Amino acid sequence: MAEQGNDKTDQLNAEIIKLRSQKDRLLKELNAVEAQYGNLDSLYRRYFPIILEALSQDGTALGNACAQLGAAMRKKASPAKIEYIFAQIKTAMIQEDISPAAAQKKKGFFSSIRKKSSQGQSINNLRQSYHDVVNHLKSTLDKKYTKKLDAITLNLLNTEDLPDFDEVRENIFTLIFLYISETSQDREKVNAFIRDIVARIFEIEKRLASSYEHTNTLLSSNQGFESILNDEMTGIKYSSDVAESLDDLRAKISTGLSSIEKALRKKQKVDQAISRLAGKSKDSFTSGFARLKQELQAATKYTEELEKKLNEDQLTGAKNRRAYDRKIEEEMDRFLRYKTIFSLLIIDADKFKNINDTYGHAIGDRCLQEIIKRTQPLLRKSDMLARYGGEEFAVIMPETDANGATQVAEKIRQTIEKIEFLYKEETVRVTVSIGVSCAKEGDKSGTDLFERADMAVYKAKENGRNQVMAQ
Structure with a gap:
């Protein structure tokens, strides 16, 4: 448990370092943009009025509007006034285009702007x-x-x-x-x-x-x-x-x-x-x-x-330990935040080592496959059946209390005890011991539930196996 906690802490610290680095990079980019904006604003106010003066020499409505804009920029007029003058310039440019003579007169400057503005x-x-x-x-x-x-x-x-x-x-x-x-x-x-x-x-x-x-x-x-x-x-x-x-x-x-x-x-x-x-x-x-x-x-x-x-166990087709760890963490988060209860079943095949030693690993593997095959139909779509390791399986049951989980566990036990194999004219049977635990006040992680369910399995085996025990 201590090692798991340390690993989780290390992951969180690494994530914090990553986010801080991203934050520093974004702040640098923001400072650079602000500096660039300040430089551009200074350049516009310094040189744009000079350009406008050159355009205001012809005495037309457009020229007069350009002269007003240059004066307003020098005085650092309000954005509302600048926008009003721009509207006047736009009106003057439209009126200028109506006159063929005026259009020819400004062809070198404004026609090039119109040509590039759309694509630009x-x-x-x-x-x-x-x-x-x-x-x-x-x-x-x-x-x-x-x-x-x-x-x-x-x-x-x-x-x-x-x-x-x-x-x-x-x-x-x-x-x-x-x-x-x-x-x-x-x-x-x-x-x-x-x-x-x-x-x-x-x-x-x-x-x-x-x-x-x-x-x-x-x-x-x-x-x-x-x-x-x-x-x-x-x-x-x-x-x-x-x-x-x-x-x-x-x-x-x-x-x-x-x-x-x-x-x-x-x-x-x-x-x-x-x-x-x-x-x-x-x-x-x-x-x-x-x-x-x-x-x-x-x-x-x-x-x-x-x-x-x-996320899949290759032998049995059930979810694997990786998928189990993620699912139990999600359900624990929901419980800690919203008090949404859930239950955990630990299913352990009885005397599985004897089956492997007596009949071979092929029969042992077939027993594990049959356990999954018979258990899966008894579960809801929201439940997750995973192979935790070796001959041990886990079932995570969202929004299920201890009584409901115990009833399902008993159905699973009764179904599996009916499994029989013929091996060289000898009947091979398999049973399971099942431990049940439910999230309760004081639990901090999925490990708390697992330890209680694992202890229940241990008690079931001590009492003679092929039993369901709740803890």
Whole structure:
């Protein structure tokens, strides 16, 4: 018992050290972000007003709004006022776009912003989403994976185009598969953690798929068509002002409409080509995504099978000692927190050494298998039957008092005493002694219940075996 307590203390101390390390790392990252934010804020307030002054020289509504923003930033105006001025700038920019002359005048600056803003925002959002996933992995996985996660973070910071995120996703999945194969932790908790991470990645990729690429190309096509349309409409308006006759006006208008029709057909072809390319890219993305999903399902199935093997006794098919230790700890936690009672049965085969010595280990193994086979149908789904060691078995019965557990134990005893084998025309019988204990006030761990049940087994054997005793 003392050794078990020391092991538990060592595990808790190791977990505390791990959490403290994670906390220190996160605090360092927070300090770095705050310092970076302070530096950026200082730079913005120092240089942004200078840029705004250059934009405010033309005397337009946009220029005036830029001048107001520069002055407000110098005076460290309130966020509400800054937001109000930004709204004015947005309105001025929209009005500027309505005028062809103004649009041409600002083409070098604002058109480049419009061109990059959509994709830039998508990349920033995608980068932040993946960064959150990596941080979650850092806060959960062991330190040995830190270097790989740092490499993924560095790669993430260098991503500039949407296709670059394919490599980021692949690296994260590769790390997940590596973790699955190397970890020795509770497989149920591992599966839950993996499902959470993958669900996050799937959500990110679904958002990406819904607005996948080609937006800028389509925007360029629309802008080109709109430019031709504006030029031709301006030409038609000019022709109506200078035409010498109605026939002359009709000819000029016909020419303008012909140009518009050609531009429209060209735009339709471009849009169709873009649509086909978008469909092809989406199909490629979907197939790659489906492949990753299949790999994940295979990995999940592998972990589930491994979990089953790790918790199952290979000879009898019952749960093993590892599964018993985890279950008894869970039930004890429930009892200590909510006072939910549970009972424990210890089943010990009588004179099992004599059976092995007389008839051989093959018959002994068959006796153990029959004990499990006959006992399992008498239990509920919530009960757990485990091979504790050798010829000794344990049954954990949640929400069951001592009387209920004793009744079940008696049914098990009566069922097993009917087991008979023929060995070289000799009948081999097996019986069991069963000890029963129930959680009670003062119990601190599952060991308390086990010791009482084990003592009850000892008394049952002293009284002649093939009995049920409660302690």
